[in-house]
Amino acid sequence: PPACRSSSLGDEPLDAAFVQCPVYEWMKPDAYNYELSKEERARVLDDWEVGPRHFEGIGAACLQYIEAVVWRRHPRAAVFLLGLTPLPQWTRVHGTAQVEPKMFASVHAALGLRCSRGSAGGRYPLVSERGIVPIDRYNVVGPRRRDAIHPLYNAQFAIVQIMLNHLCR
Numbered sequence: 001p002p003a004c005r006s007s008s009l010g011d012e013p014l015d016a017a018f019v020q021c022p023v024y025e026w027m028k029p030d031a032y033n034y035e036l037s038k039e040e041r042a043r044v045l046d047d048w049e050v051g052p053r054h055f056e057g058i059g060a061a062c063l064q065y066i067e068a069v070v071w072r073r074h075p076r077a078a079v080f081l082l083g084l085t086p087l088p089q090w091t092r093v094h095g096t097a098q099v100e101p102k103m104f105a106s107v108h109a110a111l112g113l114r115c116s117r118g119s120a121g122g123r124y125p126l127v128s129e130r131g132i133v134p135i136d137r138y139n140v141v142g143p144r145r146r147d148a149i150h151p152l153y154n155a156q157f158a159i160v161q162i163m164l165n166h167l168c169r
Helices: 052-071 090-095 099-111 137-141 155-167
Strands: 016-019 078-082 113-115 126-128 133-135
Touching: 016 052, 016 155, 052 078, 052 099, 078 155, 099 113, 126 133, 133 155
Parallel strands: 016 078, 078 133
Antiparallel strands: 113 126
């Protein structure tokens, strides 16, 4: 098999890109604005700011990100979507208990990912209209630690191994 290689988003064509949809920015819009204080960056959207258009925008923004950062410069690159992990407890305060299903639905719809009813054995094969390969981090990472914010430390090792398995086959 060919050796694995990596590249930054420079002039050399990419073979593959691993993409994580930015979702926390939708709940904490100032999270990465380092001109603000730590307290200002921690601001969570008010309840009235979170609604159906808010969740629909998450998937649309992810697709725009993939198109701008990967496909525009590297149209032949394989795209692997690093799926959402279980969200921190604080997201349910503003997005209700349905925050995860709404985020998943938004991302899957925008990226053309869905399960279809299989013909034999009750299987549901993945349909990817854009050729994006999702990597299921939700079930690999599992529940968060007692603080309901951080994933368990060793969960990241499994994710890296899955990424390498996809990249180096």
